[in-house]
Amino acid sequence: MKYVGIVGSNADLSYNRYLLNFIKKQYSDLFELDIVEIKDIPMFNQDNDQTNSQPIQELNQKILAADGVIIATPEHNHTIPASLKSVLEWLSFKIHPLENKPVMIVGASYYDQGSSRAQLHLRQILDAPGVNAIVMPGNEFLLGRVKEAFDENYNLKDQGTIDFLQSVLEKFNAFVSLVNRLETPEDKPLPEEDLYSSEPIASTIEGVDMAAEDWVEQAAEKVGAVEGDTYVKLNRGILTVDQINTFLASMPMELTFADENNQFLYYNYTKEAEDMLADRVPGQVGNPLVLCHPEAALKNVGWVVQQLRAGNQDVVRIHVPTHGPDKFVVHNYQAMHDEEGNYRGINEYILDFKPIVDWYLKQTGLKLEGDIDATSGASQAEEVEVDAGSGASVKS
Amino acid sequence: MKHLIGLVGTNSSQSTNRKLLQFIKANFQKEATVELMEIKDFPVFNKPADSVLPEIVQEAAEKIEKADGVIISTPEYDHAIPAALINALNWLSYDVYPFVDKPVMITGASYGTLGSSRAQAQLRQILDAPELKARIMPSSEFLLSHSLQAFDEDNRLKDSEQIEKLSGLFADFLVFVDLVNQLVQAHESNKKEAANFSWENI
Numbered sequence: 097m098k099y100v101g102i103v104g105s106n107a108d109l110s111y112n113r114y115l116l117n118f119i120k121k122q123y124s125d126l127f128e129l130d131i132v133e134i135k136d137i138p139m140f141n142q143d144n145d146q147t148n149s150q151p152i153q154e155l156n157q158k159i160l161a162a163d164g165v166i167i168a169t170p171e172h173n174h175t176i177p178a179s180l181k182s183v184l185e186w187l188s189f190k191i192h193p194l195e196n197k198p199v200m201i202v203g204a205s206y207y208d209q210g211s212s213r214a215q216l217h218l219r220q221i222l223d224a225p226g227v228n229a230i231v232m233p234g235n236e237f238l239l240g241r242v243k244e245a246f247d248e249n250y251n252l253k254d255q256g257t258i259d260f261l262q263s264v265l266e267k268f269n270a271f272v273s274l275v276n277r278l279e280t281p282e283d284k285p286l287p288e289e290d291l292y293s294s295e296p297i298a299s300t301i302e303g304v305d306m307a308a309e310d311w312v313e314q315a316a317e318k319v320g321a322v323e324g325d326t327y328v329k330l331n332r333g334i335l336t337v338d339q340i341n342t343f344l345a346s347m348p349m350e351l352t353f354a355d356e357n358n359q360f361l362y363y364n365y366t367k368e369a370e371d372m373l374a375d376r377v378p379g380q381v382g383n384p385l386v387l388c389h390p391e392a393a394l395k396n397v398g399w400v401v402q403q404l405r406a407g408n409q410d411v412v413r414i415h416v417p418t419h420g421p422d423k424f425v426v427h428n429y430q431a432m433h434d435e436e437g438n439y440r441g442i443n444e445y446i447l448d449f450k451p452i453v454d455w456y457l458k459q460t461g462l463k464l465e466g467d468i469d470a471t472s473g474a475s476q477a478e479e480v481e482v483d484a485g486s487g488a489s490v491k492s
Numbered sequence: 493m494k495h496l497i498g499l500v501g502t503n504s505s506q507s508t509n510r511k512l513l514q515f516i517k518a519n520f521q522k523e524a525t526v527e528l529m530e531i532k533d534f535p536v537f538n539k540p541a542d543s544v545l546p547e548i549v550q551e552a553a554e555k556i557e558k559a560d561g562v563i564i565s566t567p568e569y570d571h572a573i574p575a576a577l578i579n580a581l582n583w584l585s586y587d588v589y590p591f592v593d594k595p596v597m598i599t600g601a602s603y604g605t606l607g608s609s610r611a612q613a614q615l616r617q618i619l620d621a622p623e624l625k626a627r628i629m630p631s632s633e634f635l636l637s638h639s640l641q642a643f644d645e646d647n648r649l650k651d652s653e654q655i656e657k658l659s660g661l662f663a664d665f666l667v668f669v670d671l672v673n674q675l676v677q678a679h680e681s682n683k684k685e686a687a688n689f690s691w692e693n694i
Contacts, residue, residue, distance in 0.1 A: 182575035
């Protein structure tokens with residue numbers, strides 16, 4: 097945590113300054129404290145806008161960059177000093193660095209009161225709409241009888257006071273984290289995914305058991321699906337069903353289509369399960385996703401679909417190193433959308449892209465950091481740093 | 493005839509609180525004289541160790557000392573009175589104590605709806621501090637809201653109900669001044685307490 101500590105007095109001698117110095121030194125393991133003085137800041141006057149002057153801008157920048165602010169105020173005439181009020185007026189006139197900033201108030205005074213009334217006024221001031229700071233409730237730290245409170249090295253003498261101050265400052269750390277959570281918009285929990293595909297959509301073929309081994313045959317008969325040399329018009333072109341099959345079978349990856357009802361409708365069936373990177377069997381087609389994953393994986397499957405449906409991510413990738421170092425296998429779950437942008441399901445493509453990488457490295461002379469074969473391939477070409485932006489750097 | 497100081501609670505050149513005091517001065521000139529006092533040239537208070545007061549502060553303190561009472565009109569900045577007014581009060585209670593037992597009436601004007609209500613409440617607490625210890629007229633409040641629209645071109649309050657209320661408060665304040673002048677029993681000890689309130693010698 098990084099805090100700014102504002103000395104709320106412009107006086108040459110200020111016990112509030114001693115207090116902040118002590119806090120900085122004593123509790124350095126809790127946070128970093130940058131102590132700032134206000135004596136160079138002019139009296140606020142709306143006729144003479146000095147918002148852009150160096151001392152005000154410096155304070156502004158420091159507060160904006162800080163995680164929180166600690167203000168140490170004396171009490172003059174039952175309220176905060178004019179110089180501190182003036183600073184707060186500048187910081188609520190044209191600029192508002194304290195807006196939503198966690199603030200803690202401490203104060204020291206010569207008498208018993210320990211700036212109690214000034215602290216209450218300061219709370220009201222910090223709560224004003226132009227300032228809009230978020231002041232830690234409760235946890236007052238009032239240091240009375242300051243002349244007796246410090247030793248000759250300006251350390252607080254009383255161990256009970258030191259311990260209490262520690263507990264208050266620890267709470268302020270927690271308060272700052274809390275406020276930061278308040279200020280970041282809460283991730284709305286996404287609706288649960290229905291992996292049982294129980295809500296038919298317009299394209300769902302109803303009246304066929306999704307779990308059936310011959311779902312494809314039954315469903316095709318039901319809707320009169322075309323096949324063979326029947327032409328299909330596409331965006332953009334015309335192919336026969338056979339040509340579409342040939343085309344998809346030639347894709348150097350395992351392709352799977354699940355619709356937005358989480359029903360597994362298609363994969364480019366070219367290999368038997370044992371030869372695939374992620375095994376599929378013909379009888380699985382038509383299944384709801386719940387039936388084609390082990391139970392332990394369902395939570396992750398649901399999460400992936402949630403992200404894609406909500407648009408949090410356009411693609412979710414998982415690298416699967418279990419195939420050994422000779423393969424770079426990545427499972428890609430790509431969200432599909434129609435022309436209106438509606439979510440239309442998942443295009444899952446799984447591939448080993450090492451052949452492409454190897455070919456590319458050979459062509460360019462680039463090499464992978466940590467690649468055990470790198471030296472053999474680099475002999476023909478100068479060693480070239482792989483640009484991080486190219487995405488070709490793989491750490492093993 | 494009683495003589496009052498009208499303390500303009502801001503250093504701004506554009507101020508409806510100044511206008512309000514000017515209106516009070518003009519409207520009640522048959523009942524009392526009101527002299528406006530500005531605070532914008534007061535230097536920044538920084539507790540000078542030598543306690544030498546700037547001339548402008550010295551003059552202001554003497555005027556308040558001589559006056560029968562003070563009307564302070566305050567705007568509201570950030571739920572409180574302006575730094576410039578705090579600053580003036582800091583000076584006027586530092587080795588001089590013109591406010592001790594001085595009858596004070598508070599008024600306030602604001603551009604919005606609330607009419608400086610929170611600043612006035614804080615000002616009462618401030619004037620109650622031992623170095624100031626003013627005699628604030630109790631149970632009275634004059635809040636002028638929407639003050640930019642409140643005056644006509646002759647700087648008179650437009651709303652006759654507001655004028656009526658202000659007239660009542662002003663008349664009461666003159667009675668209050670007489671009343672406070674009879675509250676002499678505690679005056680000497682109040683004076684002493686204020687003077688004894690030293691930052692360093694405790």
